[in-house]
Amino acid sequence: MKIPKRLQPLVEDGLIDEVLYQLMSGKEATVYAVQCGQEVRCAKVYKEAMKRSFKKAAQYQEGRKVRNTRRARAMEKGSKFGRKQQEDAWQNTEVDALFKLAKAGVRVPEPYGCYEGVLLMELVCDDEGDVAPRLNDVSMSPEQAIEDHALVMVYVMRMLCAGLVHGDLSEFNVLVDDYGPVIIDLPQVVDAAANNNAFSMLQRDVRNMSEYYGQYAPELMQSFYAEEMWALFEAGELTPDTQLTGHYTQPEDDADVDSVLEEIKAAFAEEQARQERINEANEPI
Helix, strand or coil: CCCCHHHHHHHHCCCCCEEEEEEEECCCEEEEEEEECCEEEEEEEECCHHHCCCCCHHHHHCCCCCCCHHHHHHHHHCCHHHHHHHHHHHHHHHHHHHHHHHHCCCCCCCEEEEECCEEEEECCECCCCCECCEHHHCCCCHHHHHHHHHHHHHHHHHHHHCCEECCCCCCCCEEEECCEEEECCCCCCEECCCCCCHHHHHHHHHHHHHHHHCCCCHHHHHCCHHHHHHHHHHCCCCCCCCCCCCCCCCCCCCCCHHHHHHHHHHHHHHHHHHHHHHHHHHCCC
């Protein structure tokens, strides 16, 4: 096929020998299968910020650290240089996350590097050499659903142990090869300790996966893995080898918002009644 403009520099530098075909085009990138020596790899071409449709990007970037103070100031001001640095940071986040998660025992595509807004990584295939399908294109037995769901929960737990939350995990961001699920698409990954939205994103990630696998094994939709993981994480007790149960009991001392509001209303009414009694007592006879 004709070489896309963004891939031309990689061809000229010898990083890519041939562009074979387009795999997909999504909200944040277009992905191609490319020939690199004897291997077929994946080239993810990130779209420019103005062309991306990824919503609430700032929410995901909260808490990300920029070591270079000049770059940080430029990014805050939104200058041309700052926008370029922000784009580089968005793209490099996925590369860094892939290396970090692979080391943490999470199945992700093997990364080879990011060059001028193009991420080169492993093309996940089955034993026949065909590109692995996305989870949403796979059907399974209840037993397989339970087994794969448990494995994904382990991967989510290990991500959290590594200080990360995927933030956009769903059946569209998981591939399935002959060895099970593979987590993909990580440029929006969030810092679990520094992002105020981390817990809610973790809950959404887990809910998405539980609901999808729950189509085949409905009992999975009654589990509470996100709450269990987060409680252990906050207590400093979560490890990559923690045996999750999917059960979670709300601590008795956790504030019940409705009860608190009712208590406030009751106290307010009581104070009003007291003031009325005082006023009545002070009225002249």
